[in-house]
Amino acid sequence: MRLRRCGADAMLVEVDSLDEVQAVRTALADADLPGLVELVPAARTVLASFSPGSGGLARLRPLLDTVDLSQRTASAPREVVLPVHYDGPDLELVAQTAGTDVAGVIELHTGAEYKVAFCGFAPGFGYMVGLPGALQQPRLDNPRKRVPPGSVGIAGEFTGAYPTASPGGWRLLGHTDATLFDSRREPAALLAPGDVVRFEAV
CATH class of the missing domain: 2.40.100.10 (Cyclophilin-like)
Incomplete structure (x- = not known):
């Protein structure tokens, strides 16, 4: 997993597969991060954007250290x-x-x-x-x-x-x-x- 800052209030999380994208997106969506504005998954990345001054970005890296990239979403899909x-x-x-x-x-x-x-x-x-x-x-x-x-x-x-x-x-x-x-x-x-x-x- 690789992290790249995108301006002052966003982080791009780079992973190696679509399954890992899903694992990261699910973990971040379920974490109730303060000031999270948007999660944008792509083929090998997830962009997390936060409100300025919310403190959510500072909590992102420790949370990502706990993510199991092999996990699958347990909620019923639409x-x-x-x-x-x-x-x-x-x-x-x-x-x-x-x-x-x-x-x-x-x-x-x-x-x-x-x-x-x-x-x-x-x-x-x-x-x-x-x-x-x-x-x-x-x-x-x-x-x-x-x-x-x-x-x-x-x-x-x-x-x-x-x-x-x-x-x-x-x-x-x-x-x-x-x-x-x-x-x-x-x-x-x-x-x-x-x-x-x-x-x-x-």
Whole structure:
């Protein structure tokens, strides 16, 4: 575990795996640290931000010394089902790479259970782990200039859904009509780290 100061009131905790990210995030969230404003998990880091003068940052390092990086969260995760129209432009490519057909891709993708490891790239974009091995494929050689909102794709060990239109290089399997991010909603993002997600073909 490596610690890097980020300004006067934040610390970046660097670890070696997504499981360790989850262990750190859970420990800090459960610790009731004074002045904790935000915890931001990513692929190998957790950013902890505190209110100025709260004293929370000073208590962070001793707490981290007690964290068991092998621990797993014991609380029941929130479950989210995302309906998906499997009509993506890369279905044939994914099927060919996986050594199956389109029906096989859909069966693989809907048959797995995913966990939101962290959010990023765009507001409401959840990076989900749990993708079957055959679907763990590289990004496109030439990213698209515009990926439509709701597009469901895969890249490396992750699957996810684009909350808004943006450039992107993930292989697209289909699209969901779910509203993944709405600034007028509370919470604005449909998905949060720790959520368990299933995809359902419609």
